[in-house]
Amino acid sequence: MTTTIIVETHSWPVEVTTHDDHSHVGDLVRSHGYQSTTTFVPKESKQSFHISDTRNIVIRELPQDATGLNQPVEAMNACAIAG
Template identity: 45%
Template sequence: MTTTITLETHSWPTRIVSRDNFESECGTHKHHGVTEEIVPPNSKRTVHISQSRSIEFIELPLPSSDAG
């Protein structure tokens, strides 16, 4: 089973944290890990969750207008 999620950011970035905890039924294949991605303002990302993957979305502060 897989669920597809589309994230659409606005004027601020969002951090996506994916946690994988997979082990095959026979025990020969295992994958455990954490992946982080920063999605920039005004963009889209499609991510997938399943019974072995969880995802957390964290809105980050607005980008500084002084940067430049």
């Protein structure tokens, strides 16, 4: 089963990080994998994400003027202090 989560932004962009945790049992071998993916969702937009029993997400609001994921730490801290 999966669940769809729709992230709809307004005046602030957000960062959505998905964490996948997979286990697989093959021919006498058990493998375990972990993967993390981060997506930038611009302000005034909408994007769908899916979770399941092996995937979860973390959503974090970014500074209002952010245009991507590589924002300087100082700018993010200043926004957190001001907000």
